[in-house]
Amino acid sequence: MTYILVTNDDGVQAPGILALAQAMRTLGDVEVIAPATNQSSSGHKKTLFTDIPISTATLADGSSATAVSGSPADCVAVAALGVLKWPPKIVVSGINRGGNMGQDITYSGTVTAALEGAIFGVPALAVSLDKRDANTVEDYALAAQLAVTVARQVMERGLPPMTILNLNVPAGTTTKGLRLTRQGARLYHDVLERTGDVLRIGGPEPSGLFEQAGTDLWAVHRGYASLTPIHLDMTAHHFIADLAAWDIGEEQA
Numbered sequence: 001m002t003y004i005l006v007t008n009d010d011g012v013q014a015p016g017i018l019a020l021a022q023a024m025r026t027l028g029d030v031e032v033i034a035p036a037t038n039q040s041s042s043g044h045k046k047t048l049f050t051d052i053p054i055s056t057a058t059l060a061d062g063s064s065a066t067a068v069s070g071s072p073a074d075c076v077a078v079a080a081l082g083v084l085k086w087p088p089k090i091v092v093s094g095i096n097r098g099g100n101m102g103q104d105i106t107y108s109g110t111v112t113a114a115l116e117g118a119i120f121g122v123p124a125l126a127v128s129l130d131k132r133d134a135n136t137v138e139d140y141a142l143a144a145q146l147a148v149t150v151a152r153q154v155m156e157r158g159l160p161p162m163t164i165l166n167l168n169v170p171a172g173t174t175t176k177g178l179r180l181t182r183q184g185a186r187l188y189h190d191v192l193e194r195t196g197d198v199l200r201i202g203g204p205e206p207s208g209l210f211e212q213a214g215t216d217l218w219a220v221h222r223g224y225a226s227l228t229p230i231h232l233d234m235t236a237h238h239f240i241a242d243l244a245a246w247d248i249g250e251e252q253a
């Protein structure tokens, strides 16, 4: 039987992971391994040389899961290193409460858990719902359905090395369809709040450059689901020629 690993960053008891796990069961056997608590915005954190407690959790539908007191990437790493059967056919991460578009993907534990799957050589899909107040399993129904459609193709076709897919779904019960997109540009509006020696980063929700056609933010802003292929090679190829002209003692080949 095909085996699917499901994780997230909102925590093992979040409604989005339950919706995702239930949907993925239509494609194969599902194991859920996820952070014990909300690890949103934890980035690609990996816990090394530090204890990582695990426990068994029961989801709201009575199914069991593994709860990890670590980061989303830790969940995938410990699964790969022997906690669970390995490899799965696919790692699916989400469904995140809130979109992960533009530069969000570097902060997102949802996306970085998928990237960890790619590092361990398994095709991976990150799924996010562009709705910050999605608090019921029903809120995630459409995103879960789209995740099944994309995951089925990934399982049939595979993905290139070090490549994941990033699926973002607009709020609501329908979309205008699916767009293949490139990573767009978020605009953050962070505000530093200070109480004596205690700092807090707050402020309004981020926005983005919604008019850049063909981007993730452009598509979701217009009611389309967005699918972006993401690569772990972050080299700025367009800057290499200019950088070569710097006076930094580079050895010529």
Ligand SMILES: [Mn+2]
Binding pocket: 009, 010, 039, 040, 041, 096, 097, 110
């Ligand atoms: Mn999250």
